[in-house]
Amino acid sequence: MAKRQLVLEDGTVFIGESFGSERSQSGEIVFNTGMTGYQEVITNPSNCGQIVTMTYPLIGNYGINRDDFETVTPFIHGLVAKEVSSQPSNFRSEESLDHYLKVHDIPGISGIDTRKLTKIIRNNGTMKAMITDVNQTAENVVVKLQATVFPTDQVKRTSTIKPYVVPGRGMRIVMVDFGAKHGILRELTKRDCHITVVPYNYSAENILRLKPDGIMLTNGPGNPKDVPEAIEMIKQISGNIPIFGISLGHQLLALANGADTEKLKFGHRGAGHPVKDLMLNKTFLTAQNHSYVVRKESLKGTGLELTQVALNDNTVEGVRHSKYPAFSVQYHPEASPGPEDTNYLFNEFLNMMKENQTKKEVEVNA
Template sequence: MKRQLILEDGTIFIGEAFGSDEDKTGEVVFNTGMTGYQEILSDPSYCGQIVTLTYPLIGNYGINRDDFESIIPSVSALIVREVADLPSNWRNQLTLDEYLKSVNIPGISGIDTRKLTRLIRKHGAMKGVICSLDKNAEEVLSQLKAAVLPIDQVKRVSTKTAYASPGSGERVVLVDYGMKHGILRELTKRNCDVIVVPYNVTAEEIMRLHPDGIMLSNGPGDPTDVEAAIPMIQAVQGKIPLFGICLGHQLFALANGAETEKLTFGHRGSNHPVKDLATGKVALTSQNHGYTVKEESIHGTDLEVTHIAVNDGTVEGLKHKEFSAFTVQYHPEASPGPVDANYLFDQFLENIRAAKRGDMSYAEA
């Protein structure tokens, strides 16, 4: 069955339908990873987006029960060049098509994903709709141009109630802005006593949990839409060691007087080089974000840039000059991707132990 992808600039791609038969609208973005489509599909940071995978063959190792980053995926739709009908892997339990049907996510294959990626790189991420061929393209385009994409993605993907992942080590309050399970896995692997809380948690509610450390998770959308996070971060930093990832990094910057802006097409993939300014070392990282912290806005704040992206020089890491608080724009838990930056979880725990010894200024990233 044929299906069409219509972009807000009027470009139309016609391809083969797979997955759900529903029509879906969203922001069209691309990811350059060669593997990890299951983790990408289940990453809450893609909430409301139509994801294009630039690697030409997707689905060749199927879907398994272990590699999900959330229980219920929130991506709008999937675009691939070719989808594998006969996956081959010892962990395979479902084909990609079967899985997408089960979670009501439409897909389109057989289109020129290189052309689509070039369009996004040139003009930026744009609105798009995947729909059946019997829909009038002009009418769909008119509706698409008038459509306003939602700004409540964090509310949609965050946990509604707090819950615990018990451990016998340091207590970490993990604020869920759209948390990938990989973050929780890394903390529990280190025997942390983790309490996951909703995105709109207050500083008072966090402090009543008597945390040793606070982690700000990744998440979708524009950080300026998550207004509740700013006063909370301002109130807890300096009292409890803090570590932020991706959206958590951006919210930390906003809470300290810096500004964010939207990137033309974002960073999404598992091979992004990041330079540590203190050591000069370059790590390959997994990334998924459409916004960045404006470097010039950091001047005059209590923040210091610790990492930059090698490809475009954007800010990839921050630390507070006085408090035990640091953040990174990339994903040290990977999932999918390299584990070069995995040591940051250990650094966070070292900061917690230093704070217990009375040193709250220990904030090296």
């Protein structure tokens, strides 16, 4: 295998071996602690523009299959691993990780000390990085990285361009796609919902014309403040229609109600993050993938009540509106990959819609 290097903007250099594409590519370097699920991580639109480091030492050992994709097109800018399996062994495997990344022109680097790299990210925070050829001097790469301004249109790049329908006989849901994982669609279709998926910048007027029973605000990449049109849309639809927000959708719901968000030092990415539900007095293991969180102190006076907190760092993991039928969580209840402890929240969403319908019927008949 050809030698390649991973250069961080602080000047740290890792020399390793190439897999996947041989192009040079920069991105925000992050780490994911999942022991399995690398296929879902690679195809999660929330990782758009990022170079993802897998902390588990052996990646690619069960290959790539047709069932575990979270989007058709992967948006990551690179993959870093300690060791990559060249001969995957699994009855569902259809191609190797190396081949899949080559097809999608995504570079990877293996054979480096991912423990050391993860400690650097934990201590210094996420930063710019580049996977490139070893004949480039680290000094020149650092200069390039420091001059690089990453785009802020990740949601636009990952959202659907036009509305489309996933037919069902049950509740009518408008799913606002900020870079949605297929796992959310799977959970809703499992419950026979009729889903209309719309772009991130779909207007409140057009959403209301669809006469939805509920609104799903999906996950997605980047800073929620880079999507002001979505914040304005949520303000306009809040009140009568039940809303369920996940990850970026959770942050956007908070911003629309007057709360604030901030960027974490190195984010939450992995499949075993403990979250305490304050209403149930119960702890769940959750799948997480985000850089930004809702500031707890900013919830005061917004009408949003804190419902769940992360046990690792006490950050906001869930909110519920005190007057309107709206709630959201920071983690991924659809998992993919990760524990499915919290997919009952999709049932709560359905119950919220049914209660809202009953309330409207009573008001009409009163």
